[in-house]
Structures are given as C-alpha cells and as structure tokens.
Amino acid sequence: MGAEIISKGGAVEQCAEGILVNEQMLEHDKENGPRKSLQEPDCANLCDMGITIAMWLNPEGLSVSGPLKAMNFSVQEGGGPRILHQFTLEPPAVSFRMSGEKAGIIDIEAKTGILYINGSLDWETKHVHKLQVESLDGSGSIVKGPYAVTIYVEDINDNQPVFNQTRYFGVVRQNSRPGKPFMYVHATDHDDPTTPHAQLSYSILHHFPNPYEEMLFQIDNVTGAISPSKTGSYYLDPQKQDTFTLVVSVKDMAGKTTNAFTSSVDVIITVMESLWKAPSIIYIKENSTQVHPVNISKVQSNEPGVIYAIFEKEKQPRLPFSISENGDIYVNEPLDREEKDTYTFFVVSKDDKGELVDKPLQIHIVVEDINDNPPVCQQNLTIIEVQENEIGGSNIGTVFATDMDKKDTLNSRLQFHIHSQEPEFPSKSLFYIQQDTGTLQLSGRSLNKRDSAKYSLKVLVTDSKFETICDVEVHVIDINDQIPIFEKSDYGSVTLAENIPIGTVLLEIQATDGDEPDTGSSLIIYQVEKGDPNNTFIIETDSETNRGFIKINKPLDFETMSEYNLVINATNPEPLVPNVEYNASSLTKFKVFITNVDEPPVFLEPVYKTEVSEDIPVNTLVMTVGAYDPEGDSVRYSLEGDVRKWLRIDSATGQVYTASPLDREKEEIYSIEVVASELNNAAQKSKAFLVLHLRDVNDNPPQIATDYPTFFCYPVSGGEKTLIQATDADEQYFYSKFTFSLADEMNTRNNWEISKFNATHAYLSPKHANFEEKTYEVPIILNDNGNPSLENRVNLKVSICKCSSENSCFIEIDRPHSWPTAGQAIGILLAVLIIIGAILAGVFCHMKHKEKNEKSHPKDAKDNAELDRLA
Structure with missing residues (x-):
C-alpha cells in the first residue's frame, strides 16, 4: 500500500515527538460524508515499519489530521497494517481512548491520536466495524466524545467460484427445441455479490465428442442453463451417439478479465429418443356404432406442460377430430368413407407463449369401407336399339350400375340377372345378360319388328348385401335397306x-x-x-x-x-x-x-427472333425478314416501336442492321414491329414482331451497394466488423464472384482490414481502436470475374460515430459557440490537478529516495475513482 506524502504548500515540518506533520495532510468528505480510505500516516517513525503515507489533496485543503469528530473510512480487505487518521489533542485533553468492534487489530495510539490497523481486515468475516473514540484529560475524564468511527471493509476478489456438484448428469431428448434448457449448473462465490468479484460467467470449455463444426449444446453464461443448439436440435440422435461430456467453466469478474478465478466441472449428457413421433397410419371403419368421441391414437412432446392443437393446411368445412391436453387424439363422430376416405392433418405443441415447441406431426387417417351402399342404376331407363337382322349371340348393349362402396372390393362387386321380360313372345328367353359385366346379348335368334317393336326388361343388380332393379327397353328397328x-x-x-x-x-x-x-x-x-x-x-x-x-x-x-x-x-x-x-x-x-380480292402482304414468319452480343458494331446485319404480296406487288419494309433507335431496316430487302450501340443493361429483350406494305398501295400492310435478345458482355465495373450506411460506434473497442456488398449491372455470369481488396496505401492497410464473406459480400473491420469521431474514406479495389475482368476503385465512406442504444449514429447538432461544456471543464480541471499531484509526488520521492510508480500512476483505477468523486 506504499505511496508518497504530498504537501499542498510543499513545506514539511518535523514534530517534537519525531512525527512528520503537515496540517494539510488528511483527506475527508464534505460535512461528515463517507470518507475514502486513508492509506498511511505522516509520521517519520512509522516509515521504519515500512508504511508510507499517500493521499491526494482536494481543492478545499483537507488533511489527514484534525480534531476529534465522527468519521467514516473505507478500507480494502487484506493489505496488512496501515494508519487511517490522526486525531489532534485539544486541551485539556491529553490522550485518546477507543472501544467497539476492534477485531483485535484496530486501535488508537493514546498519546498521538493515530488511528491504525495492525493487521488485515476480512470482508467475508465482517463487512463493517463500528467504533467509538473519546478524548480524556489528565485525570481520565472524558473531554470530548465518544464519537462514532465507522470502518467499511471493501471486498477484493480473493475467492474462486465453486460448483455445487462435483459432476452433473442430464438427459436431453432427440429433436428438443433449440435454446430450451434441459438442465442447469450452479456455482457460488463468497466475494461481495454487489461487485464484479462475485459476478459469474459460464461457458462450455470442451465438448466430447464434437462431430460437427458447431457445438451441439450451448450454455447461458448468466444462468448456467444448458440447452441444445440449433445444430444439436437437428443432429442429436441416440442411434449415432447417446452420450456426451461437456467441460463447463465458470469465471468470476463476469468473465471479462484474464485475472478472473476459474473453476470447471464435467457434465455428462445422455441423449434419448424423441417422444414426439407421428403414429403410423390410423385405420377407422366407417359408420362405427361406438360411443363417440373414440380415442384413436396419442402423441407426446419432449417437453412437459405443452399445449396440443390440431390444424389443417387445406381447411375443410369440418374436421371430425380433436386432441386432449394430454395428447390423446379422438374421432368425434362416425365417419363416412363415401363422403371422404382419407384425412390428413397436423398436430402441434406450443408453450404458454404460443411458440411452437416441436415440429408439426402429420397424422394420416384412412377410413375403411363397409358394405353400406346398394347398387344404383346409371340411368333410370336404358334404351337399346337392335336391328332386325342382328344374329343370335350379338352384343346389343350394356346395363350400367354403380356402387359407392370402395372400388375393387367385394363390397362394390355387382352381378346382373334378367328378372323379367315383357312381352314373352315369341319366347320368354330372347335375351341373355353377362353376370359380371352387364352386357346384354341376343340369346339365339334375330328379332322381328312384326313380332314386337319393343321389349321391356327388368334387370336385377346385386352386391353381397343389397339388390336393385334396373329398367331396360329394347327397341327393334328397321334394317337399312334404302339408300339416300x-x-x-x-x-x-x-x-x-x-x-x-x-x-x-x-x-x-x-x-x-x-x-x-x-x-x-x-x-x-x-x-x-x-x-x-x-x-x-x-x-x-x-x-x-x-x-x-x-x-x-x-x-x-x-x-x-x-x-x-x-x-x-x-x-x-x-x-x-x-x-x-x-x-x-x-x-x-x-x-x-x-x-380475287386485293390482300395485304403476308410475312413468312409471324415472329422473327435472333440473339446478338450487346457490343456488336453499328451497321451490323442482325437478321433478314421476308414477306410477299399475294397479288405479286412489290413489298416495302419499315420499323415501328423502335423507341431506342437501335435498328434500321433496308426497305427493299428486309435486312435489319444496328443503327446505334446496343446496351443489354437498358433492355435485354428488345421487341419492335416490322411493317410490310404494298409498294403501290401503302394502306395494304401487315405486321410481324421482331425480337432481339442481347447477350451480355462485361462492360460494367463492380460497385459498392449503397442501400445502408457504413459506420462503427465510437469509441472503437476492437473486433467490430461490417458487411459490405458488391454489385454489378452485368449479367450474373460476369459478377457471380467478386474480389475485394484494399488500395495499396500505407494508411489504408494500417487502419483497415477486409476479409471475404461470400461471392458477393466481404467484411470490413478496423485494425485498431485509435480512431477519431469522424468520417473516413476507405479506398477499396473491386474485381469481377469477367473475361477480361473489370476493376474499380471505390472510396467507401465509413463513419466513426457515437451510437444510440439502437446501434445507430447520433446526429450531432452544431453548438452556437466554442466554449467547453460543463463536462469538458471538469475534465480540464481534473487533468490540471493530476499534473500538479504528479509534480509534488516527484518532489517527495526525491526526498525519500523511494519510487513507487505503480501506485501513483495517474491511470490507477482508485485514483480515477477518487478524482471522479471530488469533481
């Protein structure tokens, strides 16, 4: 804890007792506010103990000594002996006395009033020590006090995190939802939970085995929740690998510093088969007499407490199925195969927020047929005409009937029989019907219209359960013995x-x-x-x-x-x-x-098509059109709709030439009309389409897409990157792959780095953090893959700007004058104080011949905190 004594006035005195005293050497807060820790006393005899005094003067001229009063101190745990303060005697007082929570190491030197700690405090043992100090006269009576002296112990990171188990075991189901925790690990740290010392961060250190590029599992760095990653949700399969070992690490200091304490633990994960499976095809007999609803199947999600639902891709008027909260699938009513023979729908599982938990399962229902439909005659009356000269055995017609039961089953098999014939003259068996086809034949003799011009038959049609009568009339018609x-x-x-x-x-x-x-x-x-x-x-x-x-x-x-x-x-x-x-x-x-009638010319083809390269020279012949006049008149040609003036046509020959440079990027398929008219009668004309398909050539250099701004948030911290895209007006053949590089300039290559992302995109990233808050122009060289390729230098504007919480640039507003802001003024004042303090520190170091640069460095975190408090 060594540091240097700095006197505000630069003068140092030697007291009678051999204690170095300066009346400006004790620091305190305004009007009994909490005090910063006071490092060492200003007494020369304490230098022999290896303790040096350090303090920063504030603008109010406070010192490390003063009269007896209530005071507060903050002291870091550990650190060894140190002096906190020196109370000065005020007559008639001749000594001091202290009581309270001394912890055996906190005391006051009765004669000199020096308050000190002779050892190390421990935050984990006691956070606050409450003491009382009073001054006494020669007879031992209290002159002043007692005054409360409170010492707050500041925690340091001296405890490593500890897992609550020596090993963890977890089970995950195949196809579980990515990001859904299936287990947790937990660690504790005995340091102050209000500081980063006890803020823990979890991570997966190792993954055994790891068959894919991405990990199959992930961990929440704050909660320790372990869940499948997107890759794991897709690829986890107990048939391929049923056990994984994760080495999970936990760091304190929120894992943001290399000096953090670290612990690790093994997590053994067993992969089990997914419960979420579609049942095989479900067969249901139609017209069931069971009491409905009837349970026909069941599904189960990998996650408990989900909500099941049914939906159809193609909505039907009604869906006679439902699902319970337990995943039981029911048919709600008897089904009719003749109405609908198959059903397909999906079962989904959702959480309480309505989000899908599992992939939808497709359910297939097949309705099985029963014989519940009688035969139906295709016509109410079947009329068959038979000529008189038809010979016996001839097929004269067919009786058609249908059955709505399932085709090609015994339920829909029909058989035909002649039930009756009217009249029964000259025989009651004039006709025969084939039992399985319904084909009607003459039994053995030709019919004679003089016997009867019409016969009425009743044909019995049966399936295995039902029967139907179909009516048939046979008309005997005259033979064709007269010509028209x-x-x-x-x-x-x-x-x-x-x-x-x-x-x-x-x-x-x-x-x-x-x-x-x-x-x-x-x-x-x-x-x-x-x-x-x-x-x-x-x-x-x-x-x-x-x-x-x-x-x-x-x-x-x-x-x-x-x-x-x-x-x-x-x-x-x-x-x-x-x-x-x-x-x-x-x-x-x-x-x-x-x-004869005068007709317009006739084109040999309705549409003339050709394909040319967009870079062909002007006056190149691209095609020849042809037309003739039916009456033999000469034909003249012209063009209509040539809005781009790309073509011209020889009016006599029909040859079409380029009239100006072509450009595929303006129009790839150019369609106009060719007009053919009679030479002697221009009103007689015809039209045909002329379609010119332009082949691309690499005539456009690549560019940077400007759909979105390019910026980095100030200050640049390192590791940032932004995606840039190259575009090209040419056909994809020429720009399907771009090459990105930086211009060969020292500043550019020292400041920026470019890396490939894919064929059309690249990442631009800063190489350091020392960027100003302004807009930079980054020269980028783009190449396409044409033959030959085209190169383009593009100056990409990149803004380094202060960002909002939405990661977008603030818009700076010009200030009306150039005076510094209040924050800037405080910063300037602090800088001046730091410089003065550094000079005084150098003087004291010279006097004591001791250098403790690491403790007096102006970038020390405690010094910065102290300056911030004083500002």
Whole structure:
C-alpha cells in the first residue's frame, strides 16, 4: 500500500515527538460524508515499519489530521497494517481512548491520536466495524466524545467460484427445441455479490465428442442453463451417439478479465429418443356404432406442460377430430368413407407463449369401407336399339350400375340377372345378360319388328348385401335397306369473293331416305367426296329434316385455288344390308368460283427472333425478314416501336442492321414491329414482331451497394466488423464472384482490414481502436470475374460515430459557440490537478529516495475513482 506524502504548500515540518506533520495532510468528505480510505500516516517513525503515507489533496485543503469528530473510512480487505487518521489533542485533553468492534487489530495510539490497523481486515468475516473514540484529560475524564468511527471493509476478489456438484448428469431428448434448457449448473462465490468479484460467467470449455463444426449444446453464461443448439436440435440422435461430456467453466469478474478465478466441472449428457413421433397410419371403419368421441391414437412432446392443437393446411368445412391436453387424439363422430376416405392433418405443441415447441406431426387417417351402399342404376331407363337382322349371340348393349362402396372390393362387386321380360313372345328367353359385366346379348335368334317393336326388361343388380332393379327397353328397328336419294343431281354453281368469312352457308342441299324415320338407317350424312383436297368446305346435317348446309370451313385463297368442282355424297350411319349399295342417286354436283380480292402482304414468319452480343458494331446485319404480296406487288419494309433507335431496316430487302450501340443493361429483350406494305398501295400492310435478345458482355465495373450506411460506434473497442456488398449491372455470369481488396496505401492497410464473406459480400473491420469521431474514406479495389475482368476503385465512406442504444449514429447538432461544456471543464480541471499531484509526488520521492510508480500512476483505477468523486 506504499505511496508518497504530498504537501499542498510543499513545506514539511518535523514534530517534537519525531512525527512528520503537515496540517494539510488528511483527506475527508464534505460535512461528515463517507470518507475514502486513508492509506498511511505522516509520521517519520512509522516509515521504519515500512508504511508510507499517500493521499491526494482536494481543492478545499483537507488533511489527514484534525480534531476529534465522527468519521467514516473505507478500507480494502487484506493489505496488512496501515494508519487511517490522526486525531489532534485539544486541551485539556491529553490522550485518546477507543472501544467497539476492534477485531483485535484496530486501535488508537493514546498519546498521538493515530488511528491504525495492525493487521488485515476480512470482508467475508465482517463487512463493517463500528467504533467509538473519546478524548480524556489528565485525570481520565472524558473531554470530548465518544464519537462514532465507522470502518467499511471493501471486498477484493480473493475467492474462486465453486460448483455445487462435483459432476452433473442430464438427459436431453432427440429433436428438443433449440435454446430450451434441459438442465442447469450452479456455482457460488463468497466475494461481495454487489461487485464484479462475485459476478459469474459460464461457458462450455470442451465438448466430447464434437462431430460437427458447431457445438451441439450451448450454455447461458448468466444462468448456467444448458440447452441444445440449433445444430444439436437437428443432429442429436441416440442411434449415432447417446452420450456426451461437456467441460463447463465458470469465471468470476463476469468473465471479462484474464485475472478472473476459474473453476470447471464435467457434465455428462445422455441423449434419448424423441417422444414426439407421428403414429403410423390410423385405420377407422366407417359408420362405427361406438360411443363417440373414440380415442384413436396419442402423441407426446419432449417437453412437459405443452399445449396440443390440431390444424389443417387445406381447411375443410369440418374436421371430425380433436386432441386432449394430454395428447390423446379422438374421432368425434362416425365417419363416412363415401363422403371422404382419407384425412390428413397436423398436430402441434406450443408453450404458454404460443411458440411452437416441436415440429408439426402429420397424422394420416384412412377410413375403411363397409358394405353400406346398394347398387344404383346409371340411368333410370336404358334404351337399346337392335336391328332386325342382328344374329343370335350379338352384343346389343350394356346395363350400367354403380356402387359407392370402395372400388375393387367385394363390397362394390355387382352381378346382373334378367328378372323379367315383357312381352314373352315369341319366347320368354330372347335375351341373355353377362353376370359380371352387364352386357346384354341376343340369346339365339334375330328379332322381328312384326313380332314386337319393343321389349321391356327388368334387370336385377346385386352386391353381397343389397339388390336393385334396373329398367331396360329394347327397341327393334328397321334394317337399312334404302339408300339416300338427292332431289337434284346438280346444284349448279356459286361465285364467292376470297375474303368471305369462315362459317358462311353457301348452299342448302336435300336428300331423302325410305327407311324408318328417326333411326340410324334413315339419318343422312353429307360429305364432299371429290374436289376439296384441303377440306375448305364442311357440310352439316339437320337431323330432323335431313337437310344439309354447305359452309366455309377454311379461308379461301384465289391465288391458291380459284375454282372448286365438288362431288357430294349422302350416306347413313347404319351400314346397308347385304346386296344393297349406294349409287349415283346418292351423289350430286356443285361448283364454286372464287374471285380475287386485293390482300395485304403476308410475312413468312409471324415472329422473327435472333440473339446478338450487346457490343456488336453499328451497321451490323442482325437478321433478314421476308414477306410477299399475294397479288405479286412489290413489298416495302419499315420499323415501328423502335423507341431506342437501335435498328434500321433496308426497305427493299428486309435486312435489319444496328443503327446505334446496343446496351443489354437498358433492355435485354428488345421487341419492335416490322411493317410490310404494298409498294403501290401503302394502306395494304401487315405486321410481324421482331425480337432481339442481347447477350451480355462485361462492360460494367463492380460497385459498392449503397442501400445502408457504413459506420462503427465510437469509441472503437476492437473486433467490430461490417458487411459490405458488391454489385454489378452485368449479367450474373460476369459478377457471380467478386474480389475485394484494399488500395495499396500505407494508411489504408494500417487502419483497415477486409476479409471475404461470400461471392458477393466481404467484411470490413478496423485494425485498431485509435480512431477519431469522424468520417473516413476507405479506398477499396473491386474485381469481377469477367473475361477480361473489370476493376474499380471505390472510396467507401465509413463513419466513426457515437451510437444510440439502437446501434445507430447520433446526429450531432452544431453548438452556437466554442466554449467547453460543463463536462469538458471538469475534465480540464481534473487533468490540471493530476499534473500538479504528479509534480509534488516527484518532489517527495526525491526526498525519500523511494519510487513507487505503480501506485501513483495517474491511470490507477482508485485514483480515477477518487478524482471522479471530488469533481
């Protein structure tokens, strides 16, 4: 605790008893305030004990000695013997006496009034010592006092933290939530809990084994809570590694100094399989008669006390499932497979704050079928037509029925039987139905319309439990033994302009058929048999009147075909009976003449596309477009929509050239229109699209993105870094990777450091803490990966500024004058006092030939604290 005596006036006196005294050598606070610790007495005879006096004078001229009064002292524990104060005698007093909590080492020298400690105090044993001091006359009577003298013991960091267990054991579940503690470690420190001496900081020192780059576990440095990290939550698997050993360290001084005490302990962690698992597919029989709700499954979270809930990605009108607070899943009502045969939903677990605890589990429900649906006829009445000449065994039709039960199971298997036939003439077994397909056949003979024109059948359709009757009518129809006959063998001709619209009716034609009306034998189908190779015409039939309508099916073109000689036939959809054939009566003729119409030019292609490099020279041929005029007129070309004036076209040849430099960064796909017009009639014109796709070249240097400001908080403490981004207007091929470097300048490389983060970002960090509060320009060299690459020097503005609590720069407001602030004035005064104190300390050191630089250094923490108190 050695230090030097500094006299305010510079004069030092020798007292009669051999004690060095200066009336200005005792420090105290204003009006009985708490006192700072007083280090040593100003007595020469105490120098023989190896104790030296140290104090700083304050502006009020207080000293280390004075009359008897109540006083407070703060004394660091440990440190050995020291003198606290010297009380001066005031007649008639001749001595002093002290009582109270002396701890066996605190006392006062009766004659001289020197209050001292002859040993070391211990904060852990007693924080405060309360004493009483009084002065006595020659007869031993009290002159003044007693006055209270209180000594506050200041703690020093002399105890190391201790864990409350010699080893810890914990269990964690696979896929546990990252950051959710599953165990705690705890340590204590006997030092003063109100100081950093007992402020503890936990960390993981070692991790055995550690199979990944990141630790699987993490610890809260304040609470000692151990939890899985994000990596651990994902990768922990008892099948791969079921036991881990962590070496957990605890430091006092909040772990912020290298002089802190440290202890460590082993933490053994067992990894267990996750409880949070989706059940396998759940099967539920439809239309259950059980009392609902029915428990169908259960889930369990790794964490206790969670709240379970069900949700669907695709909302249904209703979800007949629920979950209890224990994770039991229930079906709330009977299910109907025919309404919905599968359900998929998710179960989630949340904490009391509504945050997800586990990943959602997907639940699959399959509704099992029972035979609860009867067969259903597909039609109320099935009508089947049978020609008279159908032979026995022919398939004449099919009876269709469905069953809503599950397909391809016995519940939906249908069988068919003929239940009855009306009339039963000429036989009651004229028809046969295939049992498993419903296909209806003639049993053995052809039907005769003269026997009956219609038969009514009832077909019994059954599954394994239900049966249904389907009604069937079999109509006996006349055979096709009459051919269609045209009313005219030649319908003459018609003249049409080539631009007549598609769908225009040119002519109505008519043929008749002698077979039974409204049957396939009498329905007439008209077709162009000859004279229309490109299907330019189409003929539609009115099924009620058998009248035919000839219509335009495709655009007419005089230049391609100016005359059509059509031959049209009339047929039936039903085949003719043997020995009956179509002949000339079923044919007719019709001529169509096409007249020319002046048409606009026609482009050879609707869209002209090409791809060129953006750096091709002006007047480069990029493509040739082509168009022709159907009437043979000459064609002239022009461009429309060329807003950037990049292209020009040869009006005669259709060759397209560049008219000015191209720039992909302005427009990568450039689309305009090409106009082709007749030379002798400019109003006749057509348009086609011209699309120019520009290939990129590396013609833009990289830049620094300016989306956000770059700054560091003042004062710079070291370790800071900020992310900067490079951008490039060129295509990604050229700027997918950037190189960052600092300009080759001494100040730049001494002050700053740049390191790669990824292909487009880098970190900029200061190399030291000696930066002023201002804006710096940091020259950065950027290179892209083009061939050849482009380089750019960018002066990045970096602000060193005072920051708010939100880590953003304060905006400085200009002061109206240059006078120092109150804080600055106090700082200047303190600096002057420190300089004066240092000079006086040097004088005393010279007198005593002792140097104790380490205790008088102006940056000593206690001295700074004392100056702050006096300011």
